[in-house]
Amino acid sequence: MTAEAIAEAPVRPVEATPGKQPMIGAPVRRREDRRLITGQGRYLDDLELPGAYEAAFVRTPHASARIRSIDTTAAARLPGVIGIWTGADLPELVKPIPPKVSNPLLRDMPRYPLPPERVHFVGEPVAVVVAESRYVAEDAVELIEVDYEVLPAVSSTTAALAPDAPRVHDELDDNVAIHVTQVAGEPEEALRTAPHRLSERFVIARGGGHSMECRGVAARYDVGTGQLTVWPSTQSPHYTRNMLAYFYGMDEDDVRVVVPRDSGGGFGPKAQFHGEDAVIPYVAMLLRHPVKWIEDRSENFVATMMERNQVHHVEVGFDDDGKLIVVKNVFEHDQGAYCAGLQVPMITLSTLPGQYRIPNIHTELIGCYTNMVPTSSVRGAGRPQAVVAMERMMDRIAEHLGLDPAEVRLRNMIRADEFPYKVGLTFRDGSPLTYDSGDFPSLTKAVLARFDYDGERERQALARSAGRLVGIGLGAYVEGCGLGPYEGARLRLTNDGTVLVTLAATPLGQGYETIYAQIASDAMGLDMEHIAVATGDTSRIPFGQGSFASRTTVTAGSATLQAGRELREKIFEVAAVLLGAPAEELCFQGDRVCAGGDPGRSVSLRDIVQVSNIGKHGITMPRGVPAGIEVTSYFSPERASYASGIHAATVEVDPDTGQIKILRYVIGHDCGNVINPLLVDGQVLGGFAHGIGNALYEESFYDDAGQPQSASYLDYSLPSAIEVPKVELVHQFTPSPLNPLGVKGAGEGGTIPVPATIANAVEDALRPFGARITSLPITPAKVFAAMTATNHR
Amino acid sequence: MKPRPFTYLAPTSVDEALAALAEHSFDAKVLAGGQSLAPLLNFRMASPEYLIDINDVAGLDRVRRVDGGWHIPALVRQRTVERSPELRAAFPLLPAALEQVAHPQIRNRGTVCGSLAHADPAAELPTVMTALDATMRVASVRGEREVPAEEFFQFHFTTSLEDDELLVGVTVDDLPPATSTGFAEFAPRHGDFALAAVAGVVTRASDGAVGAVRLVASGVAARPQRLTAAEKVLLGQRPTPDVVGAAERAARGEVDPTGDIHASADYRRHLVGVLARRVLTTIAEEGDHA
Amino acid sequence: MPESPSGTRTGHETQVVRTTVNGVEREAEVATRLTLADFLRHELRLTGTHVGCEHGVCGACTVHVDGAAVRSCLMLAVQANGRRVDTVEGLAGPDGELAPIQEAFSKHHALQCGFCTSGFLMSVAEALKEGPIETEQAAREVLGGNICRCTGYAGMVDAVLEASQTSYPTAKGEHA
C-alpha cells in the first residue's frame, strides 16, 4: 500500500499543548486490536447469558401469499420447545415499522414485524419458535405447517412497472411507492437545443451488506425492576430503543439497549430496524427468560435488507467542447416489498451532478414496490448508482467528441473558488444542496499524475496494437456526509482518575476506542493513556443517532472536542482551588495537573475526583470546586459536508473468456482533516473491496416468481484477497468549515465510484469492438455477450 | 443452519462400515471429508437417519503402488494427493486440477473419493479421473466390483454406487510413454466451482501424431462429458495450431450446455472450446519438446 | 423431520468427546449433531472462533485439527474425539507473547471489526508452518480461502509478508 500526501499535510484543527505530542492526525495503532487478535473479542453471540433460550423463525417460502392457517401442534410437542408464536398470536406487535426516512409523497405500506395475514417477500418471518437450543428450534420450524394462498409476484422494477403487473400491495392501484422529480434550470428546453445529445440505460444489480457477523438480538427482562435489556447487533442503539419503546408502549428509560463491545461489521443493514428486533425482546418479556436469536447466513441471504438495484435512463446535452449543458436522469429504484426508508433513492437523486457544474438538471425517482426483501442503505447508499449514471456519460461524451475523458471532466468540474457551491437541487432535508468545500481539479490532477495518465495511455496504445484489450477508466464522486441531526459525547472524570468518553454511536470496526481518545487527548491536552472510551449503551447517554452514512467522526468527533475542552476547564477549576494557582497556569503532566510546570505544585486526577466527585459525606465542598466533573455535549452540523474523490483504473480483458484483470488502481480522496490516517486508509481500502464486489462479482438474483437464486456464498461471490488488487492512494485534505475538526466522512468513498470506474475501463478496453457495458456487475459472461453482440453487427 | 438429528456411527474397519451400510442402506450417508456433505446437513438439504463416518476406518488413508498404477483409498485427503511427490510425478493432472479445487483448508479435509462419490457435475476430480480412465473400487457386503470412471458418473450428483456400497478407492493406471496431459478451467474467482473445465490426456505415436486421446469437459452436461468429436479431429494428426483450432470448433459444436444465473449456454459452449484449445496447446508444446 | 420408528431422532442423542484443545485435555458429552464450531464456542466457551456462514466459504471458523487448518463449521464435535484441536486462543505464547502474525496484523491495521480475524490468523499460521511466504501473490493466495468484508486485505498482505520474514529471517521477501 502506498500513500502519498499531495496537498499540504492535514491541518491541525486543535492547537497542540506545548510539549505534548499531538494525537489528531497521528497513525496511532488501535487499542481494540489486542483482544481481537487473541480471540478475546465479545460479539453478540459470545454474550454470557446462561440458560438463554434460542429462537428461530418460520419464514415464508413464497414471494407473495396470503396466510390461510398455521398449524403448530406437532412443533409444540417437540421436546425442548418452549414456545411458538405466530403473527396472529401477538396482536400487540401488529404495528407498522415506520420508514426511517420518509417523504409526504410516499405511499407507505405497513411493514409488520410478524405479519399475521399477508406476506410480500421470500424470507419474511411468519412465526417464531423459542427452544432450549437453536438446533431444536430449527427442528420445530420444520414441523410447523403453514397453508398459503400463493399469489403472483414481481421481482424487478421493470416487471413492477409493466402495465398489467401483479400488484405487490393489494391496497395500491400500481407498484409505485414514490415518484419525485427535482429540476434545476430549464432541462427540457436545454435538451431540445443542445448541440449534442446522448442517452443510455444502465442497470445496477441488487447486492447486500454481508457483514461477516450476521444480525442478531438477545434480550432479558427483569421483573423486579421492570427493565428490559436488549443486546442487538445494531449500528443505532438509541433508534432501536425508541422503536422498542414505541412497540411495547414502555418508557424509554425502561428499555436499555446495549450493543456488545465488538460488532462484526455493519455496512448499513444493521442500522435498520428489522421485524426480528421487535419480536425477540417481546417474547423474552412474555417468557420472563432470556432469549437470543442469532441470524444464520441462510436467513441473512433472504431476510436482511439489501440495496443497489436501480435502472437509470440518463440523457446528457453538451456543447462542442464537451461542456455539459444539461443532464436528465430518470431512475427506477427497487424499494423491495416495503419502504424501510427513502434515504437511498433520495441520495441517488441528489448525488447525480457530482463534481460538475451543470446549469440544467432533471433528476427523477420512481420508487417501486417489488416482492423482494426491502432495500435500505448499504455502504455507498445510493451514490454508486448515481455515479454510474453520470460518470459513464462523461466517458461517452469524450468518445462522441473524440476528446480525452480526463480533459472532459476537468472542463466541467466546479472550481475551488466556487465553494460554497449551490448545486441547484434540494437536499433530502429540503435545504438547498450546497457543497461546503473541496478542490476537485487539483485532486484530479494529482491522481492523473500519480497514475501517470499520459504514460498509461501510451502503454495502452502499445498494448492495443499488439492485440491486447487494455482500457482505462476514471470515476469522480462527491459524498454528502456528516449528516445530522446530531450526535453526543459525554465526558466524565471517573473515580479512578480516568477520563471516560461515552458515545451514543457504536463502532463496527472503525476503531472508536482509539479515535475518540485521540480527539479527547488533544482537546484536553491529556495523554491518551488516561482516556477510555465507552460506546453503544443507551443507559450511559440518553440521546443519540448511531453510526451510519459516514457521519460519526463529524458529529460525535466534534461533540467530543467540545466536551473535552469544557472538561479540561472543569478539572482545572478544581485544581486551581486545590493548588491555589490561577487556571491559566495549569497543564497536565501525566495523570497530574501541574501549576507553572512545577511538578512540586501538582495534584493528581484521583485527588481531584476525590474532592469533586466523591466528596465527604456531610462536609461542605471547598469553595469554587464544582460538584461532579462531567460534561455532555451535542454537536449538530448545520448541513452535510462533502467529501470527494476520483479513482483511476487500468484493466485488461481476456478476449477469449471475457475475464477482467485490474492492472492498476489509484484512489484519490479528500475527506477533510484526518484523525487517524491509518484508520482512514483502512476505511478507504475496505470500501474499495466492497466496490470491487459491486463492479465485478456481487448480485442477488431473484427469479421471475421472486425466489432468491443466490442464497449461499457459492452463488453470491464476495471478493477475496486474490480478487482485490493493490491500490495506490492519493490524499488531499480540504478541511470542512462546517465543524470544528474540519473532518468529513471516510466510510464510503472507497466504494462509491468503483463500479463506474471499472465499467468505464472495461468499455474502453472493448472500444475496438464498439462493445457496450451497461449492466453491473460486469461478469465475464456479460463481457463475452457484449463482444459477440457487436461481432454479429 | 444446524443439522437435523441423526444417529452417528463410526466404524473402524471396512467390514464394519459395509455392514452398517447394508443395514441402513437408503437411510444412511457416508461421511468422508464432509466438505460437501456437512454444508448440505447444515442447510438441512440432506437428512440421513444414519451418518456413517468412515474417518476412523483403518487402512484407507495411504496412497499405495499397485500393479501398473496407483491406488488412492477412500480416506486420502485431496491435500495429500496434491503434495505427494510420487503422484505429482505420475499424474501431473492431479495437482493441476486439485490446486483449483476450493482452498487448502477445504482440501485438508476433503477426500478424492468423496468428490468422486459426490459427483458434482462442476467438480474437477470426476473430469480428471474420466480423462485418466481411472477405475473405481466399489464394495458392499455383497462383494466388490470395479467400475470405469466413464460408467461411474451418471447424472447430477448421481453415480452408479448402490445405496449399500462404499467407494473404497480409485485406481489410476500409469500413463503410457510419450503421453502429455493438460488441465484448464474457468472460474469467476479462484477456488470457485468452474463454469467449465477441460482435462486432456494425449499419447503421441513415434511420428508425433496423436495416437490416443481423451478429452473430457465439465460444466457442460450432467456428468463429465468426453469430447469425442474433438478427439476424432485429433486422432492421427500432429496437433498443429490448425488441428487444435479444428478441435476447438468440434468441441464447441458437440456440447449442449444449459444456461444458469452465472453463465449462458452460449458462453459455456464458447468456454469449452477455448479451454480445449488451451489444454491442447500446452500438450502440443510439451510433446514437441519431449 | 421424518420420524424414525425406533425413535432415535429426538436430537438428544449424545456421545462423549475427548479432545486436546490448545494443549488442554477436555472431555464433554455432546449431541452427536453438534458442530465442532458450536462445541468450541458454546460448550468450551472458546468464543474466539467465529461463525460467519456455516457452509465452508467465509473461513471465520478456521481452526487446526491435528495441525491442519480446517473449517470447524464443517466438522462434528464428535469427530474431534482423540484429536488435537488448536484455536486462536492458543496462538499467543503462554506468557501472552503474540505470535509474529498476530503482531503483524495489528501493526499493519489488518483488522477492523475483527470478526474474520481469527480465521485468517489460523489459515496464515498453517501456511507459515510450511515455509516462507515471499511474494505479494503468494500472500494473497494464502489469504484467499477466507473472506473479510472490512479491510480490503491490503494490510493483511503486508502483515503476512512481514510475519514470514520474522519467522524466516533468511528467506528473501518482497517486503522490507
Ligand SMILES: Cc1cc2nc3c(=O)[nH]c(=O)nc-3n(C[C@H](O)[C@H](O)[C@H](O)COP(=O)(O)OP(=O)(O)OC[C@H]3O[C@@H](n4cnc5c(N)ncnc54)[C@H](O)[C@@H]3O)c2cc1C
Ligand atoms: C467452500 C467450498 C468450496 C468448494 N469448491 C470446490 C471446487 O471448486 N471444486 C470441487 O470439485 N469441489 C469443491 N468443493 C467440494 C469439495 O471438493 C469436497 O471435499 C468434495 O466434493 C467431497 O469430498 P468429501 O471427502 O468432503 O466428501 P463428503 O462431503 O464427506 O461426502 C460427499 C458425498 O459423497 C459421499 N461419499 C463420500 N465418500 C464416500 C465413499 N467413500 N463411498 C461412498 N460415498 C461416499 C457422501 O455420502 C456424500 O454424499 C468445495 C467445498 C467447499 C466447502
Ligand code: FES
Ligand atoms: S463459518 Fe465456517 S467457513 Fe464460514
Ligand code: FES
Ligand atoms: S475485519 Fe471485519 S470482516 Fe474482516
